[in-house]
Amino acid sequence: MTLVIDGLSKSYGHVVALDQVGFRVEPGDIFGFLGANGAGKTTTMRIVLDILRADSGTVTWRGRPNIDLPRRTFGYLPEERGLYPRMRILDQLVFFAGLYGVPAGQARRDAVGWLERFRVTDLADRRADELSKGNQQKIQFIAAILHDPEVVLMDEPFTGLDPVNVALLRSAFLELAARGKTLIFSSHQMEMVEALAGAIAIIDRGRLVTSGPTGEVRRRAGRPIVRLAVEADPELAWVSSLPGVRLIRPGPHVSELTVEPGTDPQSILRAALARGGVVTCFEIADASLEDVFIELVGRSAGDGSPAGARAAVESAA
Amino acid sequence: MSGGHPDGSLMPNAGLVARREYVEKIRSRAFAVATGILIAVAVGAALIPIGLRAVDRGQITRIGVVSSDPAVTARVVDLVSAYLNPVPPGTDSATVRPHYQLSPQMDLASGLAGVHAGRIDSLLEVTIGSDGGLDFTFHGNDGPTSATIQRLQVATFGAAVVEYSQSLPHTGSGPAFHVPSFETQPTDRGSSVAPIDPGAMGSRTLLASILVVVIFITLTVYGMWVATSVASEKTSRVMELLISAATPRQLLVGKVVGVGAAGLTQYLAILVPATIVLALQDPIATALIGPADPGEAPLVGLTLPILLAFGFFILGFLLYAFVYAAAGSLVSRPEDIQQLAMPLSFVSMAGYFAAIFGMTAINSSAVAFLSFVPFFSPYVMLSRVMLGHVDAWEIGLSLALLVAAIAISTWIAARIYGAGVLLYGQRPGFRTFLRVAIRPDGG
Secondary structure (H helix, E strand, O other), X not given: OOEEEEEEEEEEOOEEEEEEEEEEEOOOOEEEEEOOOOOOHHHHHHHHOOOOXXXXXXXXXXXXXXXXXXXXXXEEEOXXXXXXXXXXXXXXXXXXXXXXXXXXXXXXXXXXXXXXXXXXXXXXXXXXXXXXXXXXXXXXXXXXXXXXXXXXXXXXXXXXXXXXXXXXXXXHHHHHHHOOOEEEEEOOOHHHHHHHOOEEEEEEOOEXXXXXXXXXXXXXXXXXXXXXXXXXXXXXXXXXXXXXXXXXXXXXXXXXXXXXXXXXXXXXXXXXXXOOOOEEEEEEEOOOHHHHHHHHHOOOOOOOOXXXXXXXXXXXX | OOOOOOOOOOOOHHHHHHHHHHXXXXXXXXXXXXXXXXXXXXHHHHOHHHHHHHOEOXXXXXXXXXXXXXXXXXXXXXXXXXXXXXXXXXXXXXXXOOOEEEEEOOOHHHHHHHHHHOOOOEEEEEEEOOOOOEEEEEEOOOXXXXXXXXXXXXXXXXXXXXXXXXXXXXXXXXXXXXXOXXXXXXXXXXXXXXXXXXXXXXXXXXXXXXXXXXXHXXXXXXXXXXXXXXXXXXXXXXXXXXXHHXXXXXXXXXXXXXXXXXXXXXXXXXXXXXXXXXXXXHHHXXXXXXXXXXXXXXXXXXXXXXXXXXXXXHHHHHHHHHHHHHHHHHOOOHHHHHHHHHHHHHHHHHHHHHHHHHHHHOOOHHHHHHOOOOOOHHHHHHHXXXXXXXXXXXXXXXXXXXXXXXXXXXXHHHHHHHHHOOOOOOOOOHHHHHHHHHOOOOO
């Protein structure tokens, strides 16, 4: 009853795109798929959709191999958005749903319903090349889900949307999940993944780095974060002299510290009080997903530049 | 895709793709403009046999060719010369004495001076328009009904088509085909050519030539439509959505059928008025140039071979279109299609020339052989059906081979397409084409 991705490998010539990637996605889950640019997310999604064949490894959904499943099982929002530039929006949506086997009348009704829900009914008769980027993206999302697929794969669905549209898309995500649909999405916006995804997988240069329920990954992979504020001492210069404690985000009001495994976070509080300071804030929290990502991948999620990759190689060495 | 796969069947998806393609194409303005121009050309061409009743032919007619671009001049010399001096298959071209001798000239002034001095009989001036389209001016004393002029018109039209197909559309439908104009400018020298036997250049040969030219245009231009349409789906990135919704085979067949139906619509729009003119040829000819002389070759009306030719024509389109679609799937930008389509244009052109040359030796075994070879048969079998003697079994065998070739090319094209549509950023050449055909999954 699960989407099982098992031991996927794929090479293009000498370039290894995927190396033994495997993870599981539970039905009805919203699943975050994370990795820097070029890490292998798109290749994995294409293999799940069976528009690309892996060199080895399998994908099964509810126990059946994906290559035996009808294409309407899956919905896809590609990273590179694309619609027919000169075709009317409603016609395109009906056309794509038709390819998945949805009768035209039903596709038209459902498409209009989704356009209403995204507050863009006026777009129905417009041509795609007249639409703003954000609106194109909403249409692309509707195209991915109009045929009511069991599993929806979305490559960067939130990129380029304004906050109002992000909120609309989020509520659509939650509603689809409540209806039992399985959603897999990639994103560079870690707060979004933290807020929406019940489970995640992180992939780096074709290899799976970690996967599991979001909270568990944060606890397992990241060091605890301590938020600390001491009255009349914004610098907190003394902190770095404590063993196993590092100041990672100095701030004017509250600063964030990491604590090495084995070091008791309470020791920071004791040290602050021992110095006679007035502690106005002391909080122990799990590492944020952003921190976990940087810890595991060695660079920030949005940074796919060669410089970032080089830094990652150096820190790994 | 195996037969047991739930998405294995061609319908209804191929039908949906074909319908979308057809409607989009038919609605475009470029389509309407091109169709209108071609209708005018076809009606004009249908009137040519009437003009041919007053034909003439010289022993050796020396024609100079001049244009602002030496490369264009050279190509026009080659193409027109090849058309005017057909070499029977199996004979050495060096041993055949040409009726027409074409030579490039330095410039208009020296060319005209050559005509005055009697060094050449007439001068063909090629004007290259800003859109690359060609126009022709004939400097000579031949009247508009002379055989030289008539044949030159057909030959220059072919040359303009070849030039056009080399510079074809980069985005969308591209510029409409510029129909070359052909003007005659009298010079003050005496008539350059002697009259010929009117039956020698029968209207049947001319009609066959026109049909071969039309097939050549159709296969090249409509094939290019298919390739451009596939490539533009890659450029607009709509391809990734398509390929996750439908199989390569469904998309490919739908695309070829949709574009083919649009082409057929255009073709019928052209053919109907032209056929009416052809059917009314004798009355029109009688009205214009008087009744037929005894012994004069009859003008060709609507005949069964034309309908048979039509069948070859559609199958020929399917064969070429699948290969064009595969080529289109490999490029990231429509402007790169040229490079990949070039070898295919050569194959198409070879069939075209074989059919034209073959007309002078229509019952030779070389022509018979070529009329069975799939990429050539749409042209060559047409010539044979129009001009020679063909047995029913020969037509059947040729059709069967063509259908088999279509099946094979569909299968190969689907493999290339499935892998090609996900290839971006490369500038693929013919080698990529072969590599992907052999190992679609990269590796």
